[in-house]
Structures are given as C-alpha cells and as structure tokens.
Amino acid sequence: MQIENRQKIGMQVSRNIFLLNMILAVIKFTAGILAHSTVMISDALNNITDSVTTIIVFIGIRMGSKEADDDHPYGHERLESIASIIVGALILFTGVAIFYHAIQALITGTYEQNSPNVALLVIATASVIVKELMYRYTKIIATKIDSEAMLADALNHRADAFASLASIVGIAGVRMGFAFADPLLSLVICLFIFKVAMDTFKEAISKLVDTACDEETVELIKGVILDVEGVLNIDEMMTRMFGSRVYVDVEISVDENLSLKIAHDISEDVHDQVEAKFPKVKHCMVHINPQAKDRNIAATKRL
Numbered sequence: 111m112q113i114e115n116r117q118k119i120g121m122q123v124s125r126n127i128f129l130l131n132m133i134l135a136v137i138k139f140t141a142g143i144l145a146h147s148t149v150m151i152s153d154a155l156n157n158i159t160d161s162v163t164t165i166i167v168f169i170g171i172r173m174g175s176k177e178a179d180d181d182h183p184y185g186h187e188r189l190e191s192i193a194s195i196i197v198g199a200l201i202l203f204t205g206v207a208i209f210y211h212a213i214q215a216l217i218t219g220t221y222e223q224n225s226p227n228v229a230l231l232v233i234a235t236a237s238v239i240v241k242e243l244m245y246r247y248t249k250i251i252a253t254k255i256d257s258e259a260m261l262a263d264a265l266n267h268r269a270d271a272f273a274s275l276a277s278i279v280g281i282a283g284v285r286m287g288f289a290f291a292d293p294l295l296s297l298v299i300c301l302f303i304f305k306v307a308m309d310t311f312k313e314a315i316s317k318l319v320d321t322a323c324d325e326e327t328v329e330l331i332k333g334v335i336l337d338v339e340g341v342l343n344i345d346e347m348m349t350r351m352f353g354s355r356v357y358v359d360v361e362i363s364v365d366e367n368l369s370l371k372i373a374h375d376i377s378e379d380v381h382d383q384v385e386a387k388f389p390k391v392k393h394c395m396v397h398i399n400p401q402a403k404d405r406n407i408a409a410t411k412r413l
Contacts, residue, residue, distance in 0.1 A: 120260065123251045124168035127244060127263070131161040134237060141233050150230055153237070153277060156204055156270065163200050163266055166193055170259035188352065191314045193259040198310035201266050205303035208273065212296035231285075234277040241271035256390065258317065258354045262310045269306040272299045320350040327388070331358060334383050340364055340376040342401050355392040358384060366400035373398050 135157035142150030170193020245267035252260035276299035283295070322328070332344055343363040350357050362380060364373050377396040384394040 119251060119255050120168055120171040120257065123248065123260065124164050124171075127164045127248060127267075128161050130240065130244060131157045131164065134240060135161070138233060138237070141229060150233070150277075153234075153274065156273070159200060159204065160266060160270060163197050163263060166196050166200075167257075167259045167263045169193065170196075171255075171257055188318055190257065190259045190354065191317045194262040194310055194314035197259065197262040197266060198307050198314060201269055201303060201310060202307035204269070204273075205300050205307060208296050208303070209300040212293040212300070215293040216297075231278060231281045234274050234281060237274040238271050238278065241267050241274060245271060256354050258314065262314070265306045265310055269303045272302045275299070317351045317354065320352075323349045323351055323356050323390075327356070327390075331384055331388060331391075334387055335360060335362065335380050338376065338380050338383055340368070340372070341380065345399055352392065354390070356388070356390045358391055358394040359397075360384075360394065361397040361399055363399045363401035366402055 135154045138150050138154035138157065142154055170190045173189040173193075245264050248260055248264035248267060251257075252264055273296075276295040279295045328347070328349055331349070332347065335341060335344055335347075341362050341364065345361040345363055347358065347360040349359075360380070362377070364376055368376075377398050380396045381394045385391050
C-alpha cells in the first residue's frame, strides 16, 4: 500500500474514532453529573484518554510511514512500535486506576449504596456496543494498512468494552441490592485490561529487538526462492522484523560455471520475486555462493 494512501486511511479512521470517543465522553459526563455517579464520570474521563490515545496512534502511523533518509536509512517503521508501547502504557494506567479505586471502595465500604438511575444502565449498555463496534472497525482497518499502533488502539477499545460491561453488571447488581457488585466486578475486568496491556507491550517490544518473522512466512519465502530458475540451494536465510516490515538476508547457491552476469540476474530475480510476493518484506538482500552443478541437487532442494 502506498504511503500516501496509508496515511489518508489512518487519518480518516483516527478522526472517526476521536469523534466517537468525544461524543461518548460528553454523554457519560453529562449523565454522571445529573445522576451524581462517580463511576460514569470516571468512564467519561477514560473516553477522553482514549481520544488522546487515538491521536498518538495517528502520529505513530504518520511518523512510521516516512520514507528513509540520510539519518534513518532503514526507514522509520519502529516509531509505530514506540506509539504502540505508549498505547499499552495508557491501557495499563487505566487498569491500575480502576483496580485502585475498586480496592479502595471494597476496603472502606464507600461504594454506591443508592439504586442508580436506569438511564445509566442504558448508557453503559450502549457504550459496550459502540466500543465493540469501534474495536472491530479499527481492527479491520489496522489489518488492511498493516498498522501495529492502530491494532493496539483496537485492543484498547476492546478493553474499554470490558470495562463498560463491568459497569452494566455493577449497576444491575446495585439495583438488586448488592452494593459491592460494582467494585468487585471492576477487579475482575482489570485482569482483562492488564492482559490487553501486556499483549500490546509484548507485540511492540518484539518488533524493536529484531525478532524473526513467523515460521510459516519463512517457509513460504523459501519456497518462492527455490522456485526461481537457477537457484540450486538455500545455504542460509535470516529474517528480522523492523516495525511491521520484514528484512530478509539469504545466501543461495548457483552453478559455479555461470557467468557473473547470469548469476547476478538470478540474484536479482530472487530479490524481485520475494519483495513482489510478500508486501511486508521491505528489502531482500541476496548473496551468491558457487556450487558444482553435478551435486545432488534434489537433496539440496529439500531443507
């Protein structure tokens, strides 16, 4: 996907998500003030935090999509991984804040004793639905433009949906006379939020430390290379993740009697085939090794 299109799609999605979060924040904040609900006001503030997260995601996409330059000859893709880490930190902060207030409420017994307004239950239910739709929408686009930061933001929406689900159960529990239900369910939901945060951290960090790409992709790349005419064997191949992109370094064997030009053409063919058939591959470096053609080629083709 062209960089301009990637940024355009990223900007459009970020704008839509930002507006939805702000609308949710205004509705929840107004309802919280009118109903004297600290839970709903806290949820509104969380939506404002989500809006900030969406801005960070867009900045990450824009910066990570910049072309390579003299100071960054390998490109800027890792900036998107850094944006994902920031998103993960905000998700973790949300979970810690909810956990702290839930524990404090259970210890001091200061949770809501009055039956909450039915309108709060309706708003919390609507929030779950909207947040789940935001998750699915963002995830689809994140996959389409291959954006790690946007995928992290999608997981953030899923965590918020869990939090709103806890509010529904908590509000319903309070209305039935179980005043402790709200903080107790909040503790359970915190576990889901912490897992989302840890998964986000793990994925982002793995792309900052030159982790190899998955085994299935490695085998598919090997198959494409071995199908190139003139390639006798793959002597060695390494892959590394660079943000959401992949670098491939491969050593191939060709007939030692070939001219330099023909051997070079084979290496160029390998380079072009790999980059054309695997859009995630940013660059494929090919090294040529000479090999006697009468060796057991059939055996060398089997890795």
